[in-house]
Amino acid sequence: xxxxxxxxxxxxxxxxxxxxxxxxxxxxxxxxxxxxxxxxxxxxxxxxxxxxxxxxxxxxxxxxxxxxxxxxxxxxxxxxxxxxxxxxxxxxxxxxxxxxxxxxxxxxxxxxxxxxxxxxxxxxxxxxxxxxxxxxxxxxxxxxxxxxxxxxxxxxxxxxxxxxxxxxxxxxxxxxxxxxxxxxxxxxxxxxxxxxxxxxxxxxxxxxxxxxxxxxxxxxxxxxxxxxxxxxxxxxxxxxxxxxxxxxxxxxxxxxxxxxxxxxxxxxxxxxxxxxxxxxxxxxxxxxxxxxxxxxxxxxxxxxxxxxxxxxxxxxxxxxxxxxxxxxxxxxxxxxxxxxxxxxxxxxxxxxxxxxxxxxxxxxxxxxxxxxx
Numbered sequence: 001x002x003x004x005x006x007x008x009x010x011x012x013x014x015x016x017x018x019x020x021x022x023x024x025x026x027x028x029x030x031x032x033x034x035x036x037x038x039x040x041x042x043x044x045x046x047x048x049x050x051x052x053x054x055x056x057x058x059x060x061x062x063x064x065x066x067x068x069x070x071x072x073x074x075x076x077x078x079x080x081x082x083x084x085x086x087x088x089x090x091x092x093x094x095x096x097x098x099x100x101x102x103x104x105x106x107x108x109x110x111x112x113x114x115x116x117x118x119x120x121x122x123x124x125x126x127x128x129x130x131x132x133x134x135x136x137x138x139x140x141x142x143x144x145x146x147x148x149x150x151x152x153x154x155x156x157x158x159x160x161x162x163x164x165x166x167x168x169x170x171x172x173x174x175x176x177x178x179x180x181x182x183x184x185x186x187x188x189x190x191x192x193x194x195x196x197x198x199x200x201x202x203x204x205x206x207x208x209x210x211x212x213x214x215x216x217x218x219x220x221x222x223x224x225x226x227x228x229x230x231x232x233x234x235x236x237x238x239x240x241x242x243x244x245x246x247x248x249x250x251x252x253x254x255x256x257x258x259x260x261x262x263x264x265x266x267x268x269x270x271x272x273x274x275x276x277x278x279x280x281x282x283x284x285x286x287x288x289x290x291x292x293x294x295x296x297x298x299x300x301x302x303x304x305x306x307x308x309x310x311x312x313x314x315x316x317x318x319x320x321x322x323x324x325x326x327x328x329x330x331x332x333x334x335x336x337x338x339x340x341x342x343x344x345x346x347x348x349x350x351x352x353x354x355x356x357x358x359x360x361x362x363x364x365x366x367x368x369x370x371x372x373x
Contacts, residue, residue, distance in 0.1 A: 226344030
């Protein structure tokens with residue numbers, strides 16, 4: 001049954017060829033190559049692709065006819081269709097995909113790589129890759145390329161420069177693809193834009209370390225920065241000061257005008273503190289109406305007293321909130337230490353104790369820990 005079907009199929013193909021050949025009798029040889037998906041094989045219920053040649057040998061006294069040769073190319077056609085499908089998938093992908101030869105030259109770059117990053121065939125030796133990863137040259141030379149040569153694959157995060165000149169954070173996988181003998185055939189690069197992920201991470205990190213109302217560092221970040229400052233003071237033989245501020249008369253304002261007005265007041269207080277401290281000082285909010293200032297290598301007690309007085313004067317100025325004017329003030333406790341003898345928690349505790357003394361002494365003043373001022 002299979003032989004009959006194939007024979008019938010060839011007969012049908014020849015009929016089509018025979019009607020075409022006489023038009024070109026001036027040619028000694030006529031060669032036709034076509035795919036014939038018209039051969040149902042009854043035993044398998046499938047369609048086969050045939051590549052067929054027809055040669056006019058009617059003038060040959062031995063043959064005196066047309067010779068038709070066919071071969072089954074179904075596997076090649078299916079493979080080609082798969083390649084075309086894969087190509088369409090890669091072209092539509094939002095992943096940045098490139099294929100390089102063993103010398104590092106680009107053999108293929110998908111649509112987004114071409115459109116957004118200007119990569120094209122024949123570009124970019126893989127040994128440097130400066131065109132795509134210009135800000136990561138050191139990482140490429142010290143980590144990426146050695147790992148790729150040794151292990152055949154590298155994954156990580158890098159900065160990729162787009163056509164607009166912007167650095168884009170991407171998650172990258174570079175992989176060496178080898179032939180059966182072990183020689184490198186191609187090197188693939190697949191990169192995914194993680195800008196949104198990085199932005200979200202940055203926002204979460206900021207939220208975890210900053211006061212949501214004023215945007216100032218919170219207590220955990222202040223403590224971390226304080227320990228770093230003390231480590232530097234120990235190394236260079238300097239000191240660190242902590243100024244602990246508490247607003248005077250804040251509760252009556254909050255009770256009279258409401259919590260929204262109180263929040264607005266705190267935001268303005270935070271802004272005044274930022275503009276009143278020394279350059280490089282850190283202003284943080286611990287909660288409520290408590291603010292703390294970290295000062296590295298102060299010139300001495302007198303400079304910290306002058307800074308405290310400047311802050312008190314700045315916070316004593318009237319504040320416009322909710323269409324009205326409110327007046328508050330501040331009391332400040334000061335603690336100074338360093339040289340590996342104290343921790344940041346110790347300085348915060350001592351400054352808080354000095355603040356309590358300042359309030360006991362009449363508010364609107366600053367007290368250095370261990371003294372009256």
